[in-house]
Amino acid sequence: MIEVLSVASEAYPLIKTGGLADVTGALPAALAGHGVTVRTLLPGYPAVMAALEDAETLHEYGDFFGGPASLIAGRAGGLNVIAVDAPHLYARAGNPYLGPDRQDWPDNWKRFAALSFAAYEIGAGAAGDYLPQIIHCHDWQAGLVPAYVAFNKPIRAKTILTVHNIAFQGHFGWEIFNELRLDYRAAQEGALEFYGLINYLKAGLQTADLLTTVSPTYAIEIKTPAYGMGLEGLLGSRADVLTGILNGIDDREWDPHADKALHTNYGHNSTEQRQGNRRALELRFNLDDTAGPLFAVVSRLTTQKGLDMLVGLVDDLVEAGGKLIVLGSGDADIENGFAGAALRHPGKIGFTRGYDEPLSHLMQGGADIMMVPSRFEPCGLTQLYGLRYGCVPLVSRVGGLADTVIDANEAAIEAGVATGIVFAPAEPAALREAILRAVRLYGREKVWRKMQRRGMKSDVSWDLSAEKYAKLYRQLLGVKDDEQDD
DSSP: OEEEEEEOSOBTTTBOSSHHHHHHHHHHHHHGGGTEEEEEEEEOOHHHHHHOEEEEEEEEESSSSSSOEEEEEEEETTEEEEEEEOHHHHOOOSOSSBOTTSSBOTTHHHHHHHHHHHHHHHHTTTTTTOOOSEEEEESGGGTHHHHHHHHSSOOSOEEEEEESOTTOOOEEOGGGGGGSOOOTHHHHTTSSEETTEEEHHHHHHHHOSEEEESOHHHHHHTTSTTTSTTOHHHHHHTGGGEEEOOOOBOTTTSOTTTOTTSSSOOOTTOGGGHHHHHHHHHHHTTBOOOSSOEEEEEEEESTTTTHHHHHTTHHHHHHTTOEEEEEEEEOHHHHHHHHHHHHHSTBTEEEEESOOHHHHHHHHHHOSEEEEOOSOOSSOSHHHHHHHHTOEEEEESSHHHHHHOOBOOHHHHHHTOOOBEEESSSSHHHHHHHHHHHHHHHTSHHHHHHHHHHHHHSOOBSHHHHHHHHHHHHHHHTOOGGGOOO
8 A cells, every 4th residue: 555645734524715625635535445545634723623533642842833733643524634733823713824804824834834844744753653655745835845855854755746726826035934944955946936935835846756736738727827827937847747637526425316405316317306406596595486597606706716707797697598696705896796796686696605515515406507717727626516416517718627528519519528618718708608608508408408417427536536646656656556565
């Protein structure tokens, strides 16, 4: 068995703000069938510490980035967890990154340097007999791990860094450097420097043994100025160690046959039963029960997600005969835009601010069209849930959206391969046309049903992607497929 330590700032079901948590929560179980054992290193947030069962203290620190800390191992949320129990860093309620003022915690540099350093320490023996062969780091919050391995005392573990969203990089001033416990050579050799700042993600991208991102198309895009967010040159120079592996979903957690959040369960041969879920949504969002497609959004409400464009098109959507429900929070202007649209179109537009996991499942199970009009999208999970639930995705042709949804143009419909509506470029005019095209397709009942059922038959599980990750691990360790440890 290959021993992997997964290092992340969140993991479902313990702590979640977005798709990162879904990935880090589901991948360990998927890897178990491919000769890989995973432990997940998480900050000791209150929710994580409260969920730990069979807890065991592996190591204690007297002074760990400003206070005492311990490494605590146990089971939580179906995961084998090692928690960094450091109350001075993590014992804070609410969002793991933001304070009550919705601004970043001012000591986030320290909180996630500590997480990264703990991973390095585990690789150096701080967890006793447990010595991972690979440390798999996720996003900027774990970006310093490969730098510790590269510049501090050597350890045997190899490092992989997965970029879930290159827009988030972890920028901080140089005044923190002396507190990072990182050898000065990291600064001397330029591993951290980014336009006069320290960049945690850059440190990982420059020093990790292998790099991955969450879809093949995004792996291409981030090597270009349009999507690389200033790191395209570095990524281009490391293209030989960069791989795009598409995310999957937990198809046990997301299963319309058995999902308890649904009013009515169904399968690909009984999609007509989705009507019970649609009616439940109409009641929940105070919509009328008129015919026409029900569009849905479950998302962070940001310009990255293209939802500022949709705010400007809700009148066109309603005029075309559609209805819209939105679940999410984010930019105040976009939130207010959807709230105003709900007031302007009573019975046609519904908006719930915030996030509600059971409601998100019901929306996938009852809405007709799931909208993901992103300007950029590393992978996207919402459209995968839509495929699984027969909620036809309407997406822009970027990143993982382009890799997972086949546009319902006439040739694809005739060939029997269409699974959704795909538009480009990610601009209002193209989105408006995609909305109108979706309304027309919805009116072609036989075509629509076939497209729903085809999407539901798509393999959106972790099986194939987990196999690719396992192969990558073996490659990194120099282990042939037929030489795996028992």
